[in-house]
Amino acid sequence: TAVLMEVATGDVKAIVNLTRTGDSLYAEKDNWAVGAMMEPGSTFKTASIMVAMDDGYITPDYEVDTGNGVVPMHGGIMRDHNWHRGGYGKINVSRILEVSSNVGVSSIIDHFYHDNPQKYVDGLKRMSLDQPLHLQVPGEGKPKILGPKEKYFAGTTLPWMSIGYETMIPPINILTFYNAIANDGKMVRPRFVTKAVRDGSVVEEYPVEVINPKICSDTTLTWIHTILRRVVSQGLAKPAGSKQFSVSGKTGTAQVSQGSGGYKSGTVQYLVSFCGYFPSEHPKYSCIVSIRIPHGPASGGLMAGSVFSRIAERVYAKDLTLKLEDAIDSTSVVIPSVKDGDLNEAARVLAALDIKNSRSADSGDASVTWGKVKHEPDGVTLQPHKLSKGLVPNVKGMGAKDAVYLLEQAGLKVSLEGIGHVYQQSLPPGSRAVKGRSITLKLRN
Numbered sequence: 001t002a003v004l005m006e007v008a009t010g011d012v013k014a015i016v017n018l019t020r021t022g023d024s025l026y027a028e029k030d031n032w033a034v035g036a037m038m039e040p041g042s043t044f045k046t047a048s049i050m051v052a053m054d055d056g057y058i059t060p061d062y063e064v065d066t067g068n069g070v071v072p073m074h075g076g077i078m079r080d081h082n083w084h085r086g087g088y089g090k091i092n093v094s095r096i097l098e099v100s101s102n103v104g105v106s107s108i109i110d111h112f113y114h115d116n117p118q119k120y121v122d123g124l125k126r127m128s129l130d131q132p133l134h135l136q137v138p139g140e141g142k143p144k145i146l147g148p149k150e151k152y153f154a155g156t157t158l159p160w161m162s163i164g165y166e167t168m169i170p171p172i173n174i175l176t177f178y179n180a181i182a183n184d185g186k187m188v189r190p191r192f193v194t195k196a197v198r199d200g201s202v203v204e205e206y207p208v209e210v211i212n213p214k215i216c217s218d219t220t221l222t223w224i225h226t227i228l229r230r231v232v233s234q235g236l237a238k239p240a241g242s243k244q245f246s247v248s249g250k251t252g253t254a255q256v257s258q259g260s261g262g263y264k265s266g267t268v269q270y271l272v273s274f275c276g277y278f279p280s281e282h283p284k285y286s287c288i289v290s291i292r293i294p295h296g297p298a299s300g301g302l303m304a305g306s307v308f309s310r311i312a313e314r315v316y317a318k319d320l321t322l323k324l325e326d327a328i329d330s331t332s333v334v335i336p337s338v339k340d341g342d343l344n345e346a347a348r349v350l351a352a353l354d355i356k357n358s359r360s361a362d363s364g365d366a367s368v369t370w371g372k373v374k375h376e377p378d379g380v381t382l383q384p385h386k387l388s389k390g391l392v393p394n395v396k397g398m399g400a401k402d403a404v405y406l407l408e409q410a411g412l413k414v415s416l417e418g419i420g421h422v423y424q425q426s427l428p429p430g431s432r433a434v435k436g437r438s439i440t441l442k443l444r445n
Helices: 041-054 093-098 102-113 117-126 157-162 171-182 218-233 300-318 343-352 400-409
Strands: 002-006 012-016 063-065 070-073 076-079 090-092 195-198 201-205 210-212 248-255 270-278 285-293 357-359 370-376 379-384 413-417 421-425 438-444
Touching: 002 171, 002 300, 041 093, 041 102, 041 117, 041 157, 041 171, 041 218, 041 248, 041 270, 041 300, 063 093, 063 102, 070 102, 076 102, 076 157, 090 093, 093 102, 093 218, 102 117, 102 157, 117 157, 171 218, 171 248, 171 270, 171 285, 218 248, 248 300, 270 300, 285 300, 343 357, 343 370, 343 379, 400 413, 400 438
Parallel strands: 357 379, 413 438
Antiparallel strands: 002 012, 002 285, 063 090, 070 076, 195 201, 248 270, 270 285, 370 379, 421 438
């Protein structure tokens, strides 16, 4: 799931909800961004820290001794992700969010709100995190934030709630919260439709709606702006960053509850996410990326963060107002990088771009659609390669889509590492393809 929002207006510029189907393709089946009631995980830590800041309990320099990363807490055990490496020891609030310390955040909230958990819940409500968004599309989920007088609010609820568990919030609500941080504290309702038009005439306009004019104090806002920028530049969210502009935000990695089976019923599933905004200095867009992982290892920064980065860079590039002709030498032919794989698709795109392309003279059977690409000074030569049935195909140089398609057609189970084009495959090309056998592909740009 990914949602892109314009900071000032709340306009939803893009939304996608893809579910993997049985034939190894992806389809839009459910609007997870709007209706999925999921525990948000570590993206919720930002809200917890902001509540404590606004109540005057902590500053970015407030320190917590996280010890070796394992702390008993009201009958439960709170762990940091690096507990097996000895933990983080004594760190301040800024560093707590940079490394997404469970022990750090939960210790702060438990210390200051254990005797009055309602005050913490009131702080979350002050930022409108409990409110439905009343969207223009159906299927909206309503946030569920437990109060101390409600059933199932136990001794462990407050600390685990502070790190994004025992709370149910749809992804678009988390994005709306981060969008408010980017929008100088003003929370606006996500807008899918700006006006209704009939026969060329505007029937009704839908103005920007403010949900909460100020979710926190200016001091808290200044502090959290700095911290969220450091989370990306110096913390676990580095993959979400860009060399072209600054990004601010927070990672999230949460185990998915299996209902009555708890979190460890069978294979442990994860929800990895990154929510943030860009450019940091003058935010124009906010975005959330959430990915459900059927098994570990899981990393919000590496998995969701890298997707966020690619979305942000493409959106930022589209916003540039430079004229293309100013950047191109009029005497040169601009040839895009074309990956190996489906040659028919490549030829169709190249033709649309008015770029010279041809099949090699020795290509043989014209019905062959797979092969390699050779870049020439003035165009592209497509070199078909006939696949041998029952043998592992050579997918080096291909993008993930084509490579996975060919290998799964050969009966193989594919796993991917990295992004870009394939530069290494674990099973050698031309070896016998045994149905059900696993193959790992390594990709890079």
